[in-house]
Amino acid sequence: MARCGPAHRGRVERRGAPVSNAVALKPALLVTAADLAPQALALLTDFEIVYAGKTPTDEDIVALCKAHNPEAIIVRYGKVGAAAMDAAPALRVISKHGSGTDTIDKVAAQARHIEVRAAVGANAAAVAEQALALLLACAKSVPKLNARMQAGFWDKATHKSVELAGRTVGLIGLGAIGQRFARMALAMEMRVIGFDPFAKSLPAGIEAVDLATLWRESDAISLHCPLTADNRGLLNAETLAQCKRGVIVVNTARGGLIDEAALLAAVRSGQVGSAGLDSFAVEPMTAGHPFQGDERIILSPHIGGVTADAFVKMGVGAAENVLSVLHA
Missing domain, CATH: 3.40.50.720 (NAD(P)-binding Rossmann-like Domain)
Known part of the structure; x- marks a missing residue:
């Protein structure tokens, strides 16, 4: 299942059909982007996937954390700071879709006992x-x-x-x-x-x-x-x-x-x-x-790591990092 981003907050998609759902049946995982590789999604079937959209702002990410209280965040675009972490008390892991974690406040994460992982080498x-x-x-x-x-x-x-x-x-x-x-x-x-x-x-x-x-x-x-x-x-x-x-x-x-x-x-x-x-x-x-x-x-528009192959490898790496923390 996948929940939509800020413009569609409160809706859940089940097999392509929108269905109202007041209570999540699965823990939420926020993706700060509009998509994730199918190979990565196949590893995350135990989660409700919440997409933040193509260009999420800091405020969008905080709002989605408040609305869905994710256990994990996969970071592609935007920044995840202390405000987002405080808005998601269930959050246990922030996983970077790639290798650079400078868009994640690692000091704030450490203070809140939230793991930060990167898909090192994937791109x-x-x-x-x-x-x-x-x-x-x-x-x-x-x-x-x-x-x-x-x-x-x-x-x-x-x-x-x-x-x-x-x-x-x-x-x-x-x-x-x-x-x-x-x-x-x-x-x-x-x-x-x-x-x-x-x-x-x-x-x-x-x-x-x-x-x-x-x-x-x-x-x-x-x-x-x-x-x-x-x-x-x-x-x-x-x-x-x-x-x-x-x-x-x-x-x-x-x-x-x-x-x-x-x-x-x-x-x-x-x-x-x-x-x-x-x-x-x-x-x-x-x-x-x-x-x-x-x-x-x-x-070039910061596309060094953007290839079809790297998209899959970074997504799978990010998903595996989420699971390694949550299933430890």
Whole structure:
């Protein structure tokens, strides 16, 4: 069964037909989205699934928690903070549909003895491939050359791309995504250096370095770390000034890792040669953002982890994490 979101509060769907139901027969599970993979739903038949809709606000999520008192929340969109947790006294687990848990107030959850879990690695292939696509698009000027060709130009005599073989890519964050990206970069005969204070052991081919070395030696930098209070604005005017002139910046992690004004200034000055960005400080990006219209900045709408395969893997991982807590 599935309950609808804010616009249809109080209704229950049974096999596609709406049926009024004053008392839930099963514990509720809130999904902060409009859907979940069928493979994940097949694992959650003991729950009434409540969908929050495509773009739930914080207020929507709090209201649904008050209305349905879920035992579990699967987080896709929106934020789950203390107010939502307090509105759901039955809540025992918050499970992220993916790997980044920065949209969940983990301090508030810990204080309320609510488990927070992530589907670690479920979207690693998808995000690593997006990072590589952005790196290649920057190095080879793919969008610019396409636009020029579509306009009837032939720039073979004047254009020179960047050859990545033999160059150094610096990775910040060496978890499942960072390591997968590293393997692809190594296959392209790049030198891979990386910084991750939490990585206990690294596979062959990745050189662990400090940040000062990474800024100084990287021809390209790719971000693969979670956003924390300590690393917010990690790429800023000071750190970008320490990089090689013309460095390529790729971000498929979290927008808050980059001081966007500083990055834009660095692109315009040539300190940053180009940037491929899949995440932003404020999402969704609205018309008039300073990044728009600059051919040296390649944009995608935070879809690195959005593939058909990853949708299933993240949903199943999130569902399994719910069950591992509730059935412990």
